[in-house]
Amino acid sequence: MTKHVLLTGGGGFVGSHVLRHLMTNTDWTVTLPVTFRHKGVPKRIASALETNPEWWDRVDVVYCDLTAPIDPVTAARFGKVDYLFNVASESHVDRSIDQPGPFIENNVRLITNILDYARQAKPSLVLQMSTDEVYGPAPDGYEHREWDAIAPSNPYSASKAAQEAVCFTYWRTYGVPVVITNTMNILGEQQDTEKFIPKTMRAILQGEPATVHVSPGGRPGSRFYLHARNLADAWLWLARNHKPQQYGDFDRPSRFHIVGEREVDNIEMVHLLADLMGTGDPKLDLVDFHSSRPGHDLRYALDGGKLAAAGWQAPLSLEESLRRTVEWTLRHPEWLGLPATEVAR
Incomplete structure (x- = not known):
């Protein structure tokens, strides 16, 4: 059955790979809220769609600043959303150290507005992209497991930990069907040269x-380096195969680590x-x-056994x-x- 995805960060490096993966492997439609004020660029979206002109008919690009509340007119433009994939966030450690206040404020405002929208839109799944860095450095020989203690070391990882905390509260207070995924360093085509x-x-x-x-x-x-298309594949697998945990049956939302092979x-x-x-x-x-x-x-490491045991395998x-x-x-x-x-x- 055709689904409709609201994909944030579609003009960014990771988001454009998710967009291409959805176009290639589903018949779903996708709405992309964009501003192109951060690291997103129109060329990434065009590149994701250029191999098949018919894909343009399945994608709607909407100007929307996610650091401001999503107004009713824009929400109506989004249409009925089955899945919300949140990739958008500032993500560079050095920039977060140089300007921590605006960096953290951007990421917290963004997730709060997205989840406020989700309360009204009621998608069946909200996938939140997070990072290995929320756990802090991993000791030698240890790989962090889902729901280990959160101990961010820099303003970037603190902002992502704050996003996770906001997701947790909206899951528990409002029943938003959040699934958090933590990934390690991502590589791939069209990545910004600050990486x-x-x-x-x-x-x-x-x-x-x-x-x-x-x-x-x-x-x-x-x-543990991970190609962006592997992350996209894991997200598609979760959308198709995982039912988000609900408060009452569970004491915390679903969380999965998406990990590189070595x-x-x-x-x-x-x-x-x-x-x-x-x-x-x-x-x-x-x-x-x-x-x-x-x-x-110095070292980050995640245990990817939970997602592997559920049945997902990285394609690349x-x-x-x-x-x-x-x-x-x-x-x-x-x-x-x-x-x-x-x-x-």
Whole structure:
């Protein structure tokens, strides 16, 4: 049966991958509320739809600032919403450290307005995208499990923890059918160059050292990297297969971790990228994260066993995810802010 999805953040990196995945794997219709004032750009939406002109008939792009209440006219434009997928949020740690107040205020206002709308629209599912960072750093050998203690280390992760808290209260007080998913570092095509993988690719192509944060003893940070299409696939699986937990039957909403297949330290990641790019050994700039980036956590790790046990499997391996990302980006160097002449090999 055809469903209608309200997808926030559709002009952003992750949201555009979710949009493309929905177009490819369903016959659903999608409404995209946008402002393009943050990191979203129209080109990502166009790129997600360009392979099939008929997809445009299934997508409605609506100007809507989610940091303000959703007015009745805009809500009527959205139509009947079956599923609400919330991807939209400010998401860069460095910017949150530079300007914590506006950053946190944006993310809290946004989720509050979205959930106020959901109270009236009554979708059967509200998927909230959150992050591994709400748990703080993971000790060696440990992977955080769903509903471990929340201990954010920086303003970005604090704003995401605050979003989770607002979701929890709307789930319990108003019965909004929230499902929270926590993901790890996401990679993929069309990512902003403020993020580690495109920033590293750009540095390698320009012959510059790739910056890697390390401990005072020289140990690099590590992550479980996840392609954006794997996240999109997990969300589609949850929409089709999971009934949100309800207060009364449960003491908390549904929560799932969406996890990459293996842990990779960031020096290894730089070398993996350089190998795929065919550029030889990369230059490295190892920076003590304690002095250069307050609130930085050396290691994040999530246990993905719950979602795997429920039946979801990631469609893209890490190797395939990196290969796709590198090959596509080298064909489209404008997404790195580089002319084609700088990536000729």
